Each structure stands twice: as C-alpha cells, then as structure tokens.
Amino acid sequence: MSSIFDRLTRALPWNKPIELPEHHQWKYANFPTLLEWRINARPYNTTVANGMFVVIFIFATIMFGWMGGLFSPESILVAVIGVSFYLLTMAAVYGTTHQRTKFAYRFTEIGVEVCEWKSPGKGWMIALKWLTVIAAIAVIFIIALDPSAALIALAGPGGMGLLYLGLANSKKFQEMHTDYNTFEYNWSEFNNVIIDRPKKIICLESSWLSPHSNQYVDWPFYIFSNKSQFDRHLSLVLDKLKTLPCSEQSVSVLQF
Numbered sequence: 021m022s023s024i025f026d027r028l029t030r031a032l033p034w035n036k037p038i039e040l041p042e043h044h045q046w047k048y049a050n051f052p053t054l055l056e057w058r059i060n061a062r063p064y065n066t067t068v069a070n071g072m073f074v075v076i077f078i079f080a081t082i083m084f085g086w087m088g089g090l091f092s093p094e095s096i097l098v099a100v101i102g103v104s105f106y107l108l109t110m111a112a113v114y115g116t117t118h119q120r121t122k123f124a125y126r127f128t129e130i131g132v133e134v135c136e137w138k139s140p141g142k143g144w145m146i147a148l149k150w151l152t153v154i155a156a157i158a159v160i161f162i163i164a165l166d167p168s169a170a171l172i173a174l175a176g177p178g179g180m181g182l183l184y185l186g187l188a189n190s191k192k193f194q195e196m197h198t199d200y201n202t203f204e205y206n207w208s209e210f211n212n213v214i215i216d217r218p219k220k221i222i223c224l225e226s227s228w229l230s231p232h233s234n235q236y237v238d239w240p241f242y243i244f245s246n247k248s249q250f251d252r253h254l255s256l257v258l259d260k261l262k263t264l265p266c267s268e269q270s271v272s273v274l275q276f
Contacts, residue, residue: 038122044135047204051128055256060120061244063136065272073117080109123244127256131207132224132243137200205241207260212238215254216271220245222257223271242273 038058062069084106124135205226214223221242228239245253258266 038124040124040135041137041200044200044202046126046133047202048126048128048130048133051130053126053128055127055253056125057245057249057253058122058124059244059246061123062118063121063123063242063244063273065274067272069117073114076113076117077110080106080113125243127260131205131209132241133202133204134243135200135202203241210241210261211264213257213261213264213266214240214271215266215268217250217268219271220247220250221271221273222254224257224261240271240274242271 038060040058119138121136121138126133205224209226210224211227212225214225215221216223221244224241224243225238226241227236229235230237243253243257
C-alpha cells in the first residue's frame with residue numbers, strides 16, 4: 021500500500037524531478053561532479069513581493085465586497101460566479117508575485133556552474149482560455165436572469181479574457197518563459213562568503229568591473245538550497261573557499 025502511495029506522490033507535478041533544457045550543456049562536463057542538485061527558487065526580494073501581494077489582496081477584497089454590496093443578486097449562480105472569479109483573480113495575482121525559477125547547480129574541482137530557466141507555462145494559459153470561453157457563455161445567462169448583475173458579470177469574464185489575450189500576445193512574457201541563462205565561476209574568482217541560514221541561501225561575491233563607474237564592485241552569485249541539503253551544500257562551499265572571509269547575515273536577493 022505504501023509503495024502505491026509513494027508512486028502516486030512522486031507523480032504529482034511538484035514532486036517530479038526538474039529536467040534540464042534539451043539544448044543545455046555544462047561547460048566543464050569533462051570534469052567529475054562533486055555535487056549537483058536542482059531546485060525551484062524565487063530569485064528576487066521576497067519581502068517586497070509578499071508585501072505587494074498583501075496590498076493587492078486587501079484592495080481587491082475591498083473592491084469585490086463593495087461591488088457585491090451594490091447589487092443584491094437573486095440568483096445563486098451569480099453569487100457563485102462572482103466568488104469564483106474573485107478566487108481566480110487572487111490565484112493569478114499570487115502566481116505573478118510568487119513566480120519561481122528553476123536552477124540547476126553543478127560543483128566540480130574547477131568551480132561552480134548554474135543553469136537557470138523557466139519552463140513554458142502553457143498549461144494554465146490553456147485553462148484560462150477555456151475558462152474565459154465558458155464564462156462568456158455564462159454571462160449571457162446571468163444577464164438574462166438578473167440584468168442588474170451585468171457589470172459584475174462582464175468585469176469577471178471580460179477581465180479574464182483581457183488577461184489571457186495580453187499574456188498570449190506578450191513577446192516579453194513568452195521570452196521570459198522560454199529563455200535560460202548559464203553562469204560559470206572558478207573557485208578562485210570569489211572573495212567573500214555570506215550565509216543566510218533562515219533563507220537557505222549562500223551568497224558568493226566576486227569582483228566585477230562596472231561599465232558605468234569603471235571600478236570594481238562586489239558582484240553577488242546566489243546559491244539557493246533547501247532545508248534538507250543546505251548543510252551539505254554549505255560544507256562543500258566552505259571547504260573550497262576556506263581561506264575567504266565568511267559571515268552570517270540576511271541576504272536580500274537582487275533581481276537583474
């Protein structure tokens with residue numbers, strides 16, 4: 021029974037192993053791997069993103085409550101659709117402010133390599149498309165049952181339709197979900213180690229010549245880990261960079 025449950029659990033989308041892009045190749049593939057892992061992470065300031073979600077959530081809740089107070093829908097169908105679109109709107113906002121990027125790290129004797137990318141998110145786009153079509157049909161029945169609810173009915177499916185059309189035809193959105201980046205560093209390039217245990221982030225700083233000031237600045241390279249493997253990842257990093265200064269402090273991830 022437990023084996024069946026384990027197989028079903030591993031089959032869930034969020035439990036499937038992260039696969040590298042087909043066209044990706046490691047630069048130092050001919051060197052033995054010391055450590056390798058893949059992880060979904062949020063490579064930006066999560067405090068700001070969480071704050072944005074809270075503000076939008078409060079504003080949207082007040083607006084939906086106010087619009088609902090303007091009308092007294094006599095049909096349960098109107099109320100159900102209104103609540104459904106409110107929940108879908110919040111889910112869309114959450115998906116926007118809490119986006120995750122896929123990272124694959126590979127440590128060798130030479131240094132560390134990382135590949136970061138976002139898989140094409142077409143599944144929820146298809147769902148949004150069909151949801152918009154079904155909702156548009158439902159609008160006709162809602163207006164026929166309760167003409168006073170036309171504003172709410174049009175705002176819900178109409179807003180979802182505009183969201184779908186905007187994303188589907190956005191070149192920047194499509195590139196963001198298909199492009200990927202790779203970075204390689206030799207161990208000798210780093211000059212400082214910063215550890216953030218609560219966030220499970222290891223920040224390695226290296227010198228980078230800024231084209232704006234023509235001066236060298238400390239440039240961060242973030243290593244995202246997880247709770248179960250963080251100590252192992254940190255141990256290898258510290259072993260390779262044992263001569264460098266090391267400090268423990270909160271890391272605010274910069275998005276480039």
